[in-house]
Amino acid sequence: MTRYIIRRLLQAIPTLIGISILSFILVNAAPGDPITMRTFGDPRMTEEAREILRRQLGLDQPAIVQYFAWMTGLSVRQGDQVAMMTTPGNTCGYIGAINVTVCDGGGGILRGDLGTSIDTKQPVWARIVERMPATLELGITSLLLSLFIGVPLGVLSAVYRGSLFDNLVRFFAVIFRAIPIFWMALILILVFSVVLGWLPTGGRQTVSLTQEFNLGDRIRHIILPAAVLAFGGIAGFSRIMRTETLEVLHTDYIRTAQAKGLSPNNVWFVHAFRNALIPLMTVMGPAIVGVLGGAVVVETIFAWPGMGRLTVNAAFQQDYPVVLGAGMFFAVLTIIGYMLSDIFYAVVDPRVRFD
Amino acid sequence: MTRKWFSFALLITLVASLIAGCAQPVPIAPPAESGAAAGGGEQAASGAAPAGEAVQGGVWTRASSADASILNPILWSDTASSGVGGFFFPSMLGQDPQSGAFVPDGSMSESWEVSEDGLTWTFKLRDGVTWSDGDPVDAADFKFTYDAIASDLVETPRKSNVEQIESIEVVDPLTIKVTLKEVKCDALGDLGLAWLPSHLYADDFSDIMTSPLNEAPTASAGQFVFQSWTRDDNIIMTRNDSYWEGAPYMDGMITRVVPDSGTRLAQLISGEIDITGLEPTQLTSVEGNPDITVYSANDDGYDYIGLNLANPENPQPGVDENGELIAQDPHPILSDVAVRKAIAHALDYETIINNVYLGRGYQIASNVLPAVEWAHDPAIQPYAYDQEMANQLLEDAGWVDSNGDGVREKDGKELSLVLITNAGNKVREDLGALVQDQLGQIGFKIDFQAIDFGTLVERLLGQTYDMVIIGWTGLGSDPNDDAFWRSDFDTPESGFNFVSYQNPKIDELLKAGVSVPGCSTDERAPYYKEIQQIIHDDVPYVFISGGVGDTGYRNRWAGIDPGPWSFYWNVHQWYDTTLAP
Numbered sequence: 001m002t003r004y005i006i007r008r009l010l011q012a013i014p015t016l017i018g019i020s021i022l023s024f025i026l027v028n029a030a031p032g033d034p035i036t037m038r039t040f041g042d043p044r045m046t047e048e049a050r051e052i053l054r055r056q057l058g059l060d061q062p063a064i065v066q067y068f069a070w071m072t073g074l075s076v077r078q079g080d081q082v083a084m085m086t087t088p089g090n091t092c093g094y095i096g097a098i099n100v101t102v103c104d105g106g107g108g109i110l111r112g113d114l115g116t117s118i119d120t121k122q123p124v125w126a127r128i129v130e131r132m133p134a135t136l137e138l139g140i141t142s143l144l145l146s147l148f149i150g151v152p153l154g155v156l157s158a159v160y161r162g163s164l165f166d167n168l169v170r171f172f173a174v175i176f177r178a179i180p181i182f183w184m185a186l187i188l189i190l191v192f193s194v195v196l197g198w199l200p201t202g203g204r205q206t207v208s209l210t211q212e213f214n215l216g217d218r219i220r221h222i223i224l225p226a227a228v229l230a231f232g233g234i235a236g237f238s239r240i241m242r243t244e245t246l247e248v249l250h251t252d253y254i255r256t257a258q259a260k261g262l263s264p265n266n267v268w269f270v271h272a273f274r275n276a277l278i279p280l281m282t283v284m285g286p287a288i289v290g291v292l293g294g295a296v297v298v299e300t301i302f303a304w305p306g307m308g309r310l311t312v313n314a315a316f317q318q319d320y321p322v323v324l325g326a327g328m329f330f331a332v333l334t335i336i337g338y339m340l341s342d343i344f345y346a347v348v349d350p351r352v353r354f355d
Numbered sequence: 356m357t358r359k360w361f362s363f364a365l366l367i368t369l370v371a372s373l374i375a376g377c378a379q380p381v382p383i384a385p386p387a388e389s390g391a392a393a394g395g396g397e398q399a400a401s402g403a404a405p406a407g408e409a410v411q412g413g414v415w416t417r418a419s420s421a422d423a424s425i426l427n428p429i430l431w432s433d434t435a436s437s438g439v440g441g442f443f444f445p446s447m448l449g450q451d452p453q454s455g456a457f458v459p460d461g462s463m464s465e466s467w468e469v470s471e472d473g474l475t476w477t478f479k480l481r482d483g484v485t486w487s488d489g490d491p492v493d494a495a496d497f498k499f500t501y502d503a504i505a506s507d508l509v510e511t512p513r514k515s516n517v518e519q520i521e522s523i524e525v526v527d528p529l530t531i532k533v534t535l536k537e538v539k540c541d542a543l544g545d546l547g548l549a550w551l552p553s554h555l556y557a558d559d560f561s562d563i564m565t566s567p568l569n570e571a572p573t574a575s576a577g578q579f580v581f582q583s584w585t586r587d588d589n590i591i592m593t594r595n596d597s598y599w600e601g602a603p604y605m606d607g608m609i610t611r612v613v614p615d616s617g618t619r620l621a622q623l624i625s626g627e628i629d630i631t632g633l634e635p636t637q638l639t640s641v642e643g644n645p646d647i648t649v650y651s652a653n654d655d656g657y658d659y660i661g662l663n664l665a666n667p668e669n670p671q672p673g674v675d676e677n678g679e680l681i682a683q684d685p686h687p688i689l690s691d692v693a694v695r696k697a698i699a700h701a702l703d704y705e706t707i708i709n710n711v712y713l714g715r716g717y718q719i720a721s722n723v724l725p726a727v728e729w730a731h732d733p734a735i736q737p738y739a740y741d742q743e744m745a746n747q748l749l750e751d752a753g754w755v756d757s758n759g760d761g762v763r764e765k766d767g768k769e770l771s772l773v774l775i776t777n778a779g780n781k782v783r784e785d786l787g788a789l790v791q792d793q794l795g796q797i798g799f800k801i802d803f804q805a806i807d808f809g810t811l812v813e814r815l816l817g818q819t820y821d822m823v824i825i826g827w828t829g830l831g832s833d834p835n836d837d838a839f840w841r842s843d844f845d846t847p848e849s850g851f852n853f854v855s856y857q858n859p860k861i862d863e864l865l866k867a868g869v870s871v872p873g874c875s876t877d878e879r880a881p882y883y884k885e886i887q888q889i890i891h892d893d894v895p896y897v898f899i900s901g902g903v904g905d906t907g908y909r910n911r912w913a914g915i916d917p918g919p920w921s922f923y924w925n926v927h928q929w930y931d932t933t934l935a936p
Contacts, residue, residue: 032809038432039512040812047849049514056510119424119433121564130586186617194621201621202613207589209414209582209607303613305587313421318809 001346005339012335019331020109020324024067027320033059034118034318057118070115070324073108077101114325119317124325127310134204135306137218138298139291141226146233153234154241155276158249159268169242173235185228185301192224199224202303225302229295233287240283244276251275278349285341289333413605413931415912418613418622418631422587427569428549429504432512437549439590439610442923443575444549445492447478447531452918455655455726455832457543461600461924463492463550463576473538473872474521476546480529484599486574490554493528499553506560516545540874541833552576578603578927587612603927604914623647623907630908630922635713641907648910652919653726653903656828657719658783659896660774660790662689662698663821665855670818673845673857680842683855688772689821693752695894699738700745701797702790708900711785716900721887723834724901726919729876730834730883735891737898745797756798763798771800775814776824778805783824786899790824818847818855828902832920834883837865840890856895861886 035053039045054060058075069075080094081101092103107113114124157169193201199220200206206217248254249272257267296308307326314322423436428444431437449461459466467478484492503509505517519542524532535542552574556562572581576599579592593607611628613619619631620640624647633641633649641647665671666684675681688694708716720737723730749755754763754770763770774790776783784805791801801822806814814820830836838844840861844852868882890896906922908915914929915922 030809031807031813036812036816037809040816045512046515046518047846049512049518050849052514053510053512056507121425121430121569127586134588189618189621194625197625201625201627202615202618203611204588207416207591207609207611209591209593209609211583211591301615301618303588303611303615303618305585305612309587309614 001343005343008339008342012332015335016328016331020071020328021067023324023327023331024063024070027323028063028066030318032318034320035059037318038118069105069108070321071109073105073111073113075103075105077103109328114328115321117314117322118319119322124322127322128307128326128329131305131307131310132292134304135292135308137204138222138225138229138295138304138306141222142229142233142295143287143291145226145230146237149230150234150237151241151277151280154238154243155245155268155273157238157242158245158276161246166242169238173239176231176235179231181228181232181297182301184231185224185298188224188228189301202301204304225298225304228302229298237280240280241276244279245272248272248276274348278345281344281348282341284344285337285339286334289330289337292330292333408935409604409914409928409930410934410936411604411606411930412934413912414607414609415605415630415926415929416609416611416628418611418619418628420612420614420616420619420632422612423584423590423610425569426572426581426584427563427566428551429500429509429511429513429563430569435612439592440549440572442577442579442592442608442926443572443581444551445484445496445576446547446549447497448543448547450547450832450920450924452916452921452924454728455920457547457832463497469873471872473540473870473874474535476533476535476543477526478531478533480531481599482529484576485597486552486554486576487580487595487597488552488574489597490552490574491528492550492552492576494525494531495528496550496553497531498523498525499556500548500550503551503556503560503563504548506563508560509563513548516548519545538870538872538874540869540871540879541831541835543874544831544833550576579608582607598927600927604930605926608926620907623909626909629912630906633905633907635715635905637907638905646909646911647907648915650906650908650917650922651715651903652917653717653724653901654828654919655724655726655830655832656826656902657724657830658716658786658824658826658899658902660698660899661815661823661825661854661896662686662695662894663818663823663854664690664857664895665818667819667821670847670855672847673842673850673852673855678843680857680859683857686821687768688770691752692893693748694754694770695897696738697745697748697752697797698794698799699894699897700741700748701799702738702793702897702899703740704737704899705740707786707789711782711789712900712903715903715905717903719898719901721891721898722836722839722896723883723887724830727832727834730880732884732887735887742797749798754798761795761798762800769800770798771802772821773802773804774822774824775804775806775811775820777808777811779808783826787824815853816848816850818853824899826902834879835865835869837869840886840895841865854895856893858889858893861889864889 033054034057035050039050051060058066058069061069061077065076078100082092082094086092086103090103090105092101094101107115114128116123117127120127153169157166160166189201192199204218204221205214254267254272257271292307295306296312298304299306299308311323311326314326419435419438421433421435423431423439424433425431425436426440426443428437428440431440445463447462447464448457449459450456451458451460463480463484464478465481467476469476480494486492501517501520501523504511504513519535519537519539521534521536524534526532533546555568555574556566570584575581575595578595578598580595582591582593584590589612590610591607594603594605596602613622613628616634616637619628620633620637622628623631624641624644626646638649641649664683664686666686669684671681671683673681673683704718708714708718718737719725720735721732723732725731725733749763749770753765755765756763758764774787776787778784787803787805791803794801811823811825815823815825838851840852840856840858842852842857842859842862844850845855845857864882864886868879868886871878906917911931911933912929913932914925916925918924
C-alpha cells in the first residue's frame, strides 16, 4: 500500500506540470487581456497608461517568460533594467553574458505561492482560504443531506421494488435531476422567503452592525441553498443505491444468507447494504472534491460567498493569477481525491489489492 | 392510491409553474421623459414616507451585484469598490447631483480659480476637516495621492489622471496649485480622484500596493467609517461621528453582495435590503408596493451600432507619426454615407425602445446626451423610421436587387454584412435580432453573431468587424468624447475610434472645444453643437437609445433626494421614520 501511494504521488508530478502548462496556455489563449478588460469603455484611459499597467504586471512579456515567472517567481527582461525593476520585495541582478535582468519576487508555484490577484492585490492562497469555511459549510451540509436521504431511499426503493414507494422515489429522482437548479432556487425563494416569509432569501447570516454568531440564524440561512444542492444529490445517490442493491440482492451469497434462515432485515441491511455501498465509494472521492469546488449557480442565486463564485468571477474578470492558482489548487485536490477513493476502495473491498 | 399520489405530484408541479409564470417579465413601465431627463430624474412612490422628527438610529442596507475588489481609491477600477470607498475618501471636487457640474459642495475644496491662460488651477481647501483618526485632511493628502499614481511602484489604472499635470504645488496646508501641461477643459475631472490618508502610508509609496489599509481602511473623512469586510458577502460601516458636514443620523450602512438580480428584487420586497437597481422587467413587481419608491433617471451612457468605415481586412491607423492623416482603405459597403443613412432610417426606434428596452430608453440624435444640457443641441432631430427613404437611398447609391432574391447587389457584390455583439447581454442580443430583421426588409443580408465579450473587444479594437452593437457608459458631465472620433485615436489594437472615423473638421473642433481659455461653457457650447451636427450627418454610429436607470428603495427613510449624478450626496441627512417616538 505504501509503495502504491508513493508511486501515485510520483505519477502526480508530471500530471501537475502538464496541467500547469495546459491551463496557462488556455488562459492565455482566451481573447482579450486583463488590462483591456478593466479599462475598455473608459475613454479617459490612454494607451500609454494601459501599456504601463501591462509592463508592471509582466503582461507585455512573451508567454513562455510569463509562465516561467509564474512557476518560479523569477521575472526576466532583456537588457540591464535593474534600476527600473527593483522594487520592495523584488531583488534584481543583471547577467551580462546573456544580457538579461533577472528579478526574484520571492513567489512562484514551485515555492507554493499561487500568485497575487490583479483586482484585490491579495495572495491567491488567501483568497481561496477565506472562501473555504462558507464553501465547506454549504457543500458538506448538502452532501450529508444527499447521503442520509438518498442512500436509505435507494435501498428501500430496491427492497420494495415495484411498490408505490419505489415508483414515487424514481419519479421524483427523475424530476429533481431534470429541474434546472436556478429555477428550483428561485421558486423556493419565492415560496419560502417572499410569500411565506419563513426563511431568508440569501446570504450566510443576517448581517448587522454587531455581527454576532447565531447558530439558529446560520441554520435558517443554509436551509434553502443546501436543499437545492441536495435535491440533485439525493436523486443521484438514490438511483445508484437502488441499482446496486438490486444487483447485490440477486447474488449467491445473499441467496445463501436467506437460505441460512437469516431475517430479511439482517439480509438487506447487514449483508446487502454493505456491499452495495462499494460503488458509492467510487463516486465519493470526486464528490468531495466537487464540494470544495463550490456550486456556482446556487452560490450566485443565494448570495453565498463560496469558491464557485470566486473562480467564475475571476474568469470573467480575467484575473489570471486567481484563475490559474485556483486551477492548480483543484488539480492537486482532484488527484488526492481520486487517490483516496482508490484507497478506500481497497479498504472496504477485500478483493481489491494494490501491488 | 397510486393515482392519488401522482395527481398530487402533478398539482405541485402545476402550482410551481404558475408561480414561476408570475415571476416572468411582464411589460411595460412608462418611459422616462427624455427631455425632462436633462438633469432631472423622477420618483414614483406608491406611498409617501411619513414625515417625522429625525432620530438617530437605523441601518441602511444596500445590495451590490459584485463585491468590491479593493478599498483604495487609486487602485480600484470597479464601481463596486468606488461605491463603498466613496463613503470614506474625500475628494477635491463635488458634483451637483442634478446637473453633474463640478462644484465645491460636498468636497474638500471651499473654492477654486483658474488662471487666465487656463493652465493653473488654485484650490482653497476647507479648514478643520479631519480624518476619523484625528489627523487633518489637507493639501499633503492630495499631493501624496497624485504623486503615488505617478510612481513606478504603483500599478494603477489611474495613470491617465496625471498625464495632463505638469506640477502640483502645496502653497500651504490649505492651498494647492495644480499646473497643467496644456489647456484641457475636461482635465478638471482628472483632479477629482478620492484622496488617500497620506499620514498612514510610507512617503516613498512602497507600501501602497500591499498595505492592509487596502482591505481595512482605518481612517475616513466621509460619512462612515469602515468596520468589517467579509469578502463576497458584506461590507459594514458605521457612522463617522466626526464627519465635517455633521454626523449621519443612521447608525451605519451595510453593503450586501447579491449577484442575482431576482434575489435582489426579492430582498427589496421582503425588506432585507433598502435599495437596489431594478431591471425593466422588474418594475411591475414593485409597482403599487406602498413601501417602495422607484427613482428613474437618465444615465450618462448610450447604446449604438458602430459602423466600421474602413476595410476590416486592412485596418490602418488614422494618422502617421507626424500627425498627418493616413488615407484609409474604405469599407466596401459602409464607407458610403448613403448606405449608413439608409441603415439609420431603416430601424424602427419606437418598437426597439418599447420591446427591447421595455420602454426604459429614449432616442438620441447624436453624441452629446441631453444630460449635458449646456452642450446638447436639442434642435438636431434623431433619424426617423422611414423605410421608403431607406430604400430610396440604397437605390440612388446603386444597390438594387437584380436577381429578386431579396438581397441587393452592386457591381456583383451582395449587400451583406456581419453584425456582432457580446453574448449574454439579452438587450443587445434581442436588439441584434430586430436589426437583422429590419435591415433584411430593405434588402440587407445581415449575419448576426453574439460572441464572447473578450473576442468582441479584440475584434473591435483590432477593427476587424463590419457592424457592432455596443454602448458607452459613464461618459460623465463633460461633452468631450474626442477618443471616439479623433483620427489620432484610430489606432488598431488600442484606440477607441474603432469605427475609423476620419474628419479633419471634427479633429479641429474637438481640439478647439477642450482648449477654450477659461473653459466657459458658453464659449465651448458652439463647438459641441457643430460636432453633434456633423456626427449626426456622417453616421459613423447609428445611435439607438440613451440609458435610463431605475432604482427601487424602501421609503421608510426620509430625506432622500436623489439626482441623476448622485443618489447618496446627502446621506448624512437621511433618517428612519419608523424610529420616531
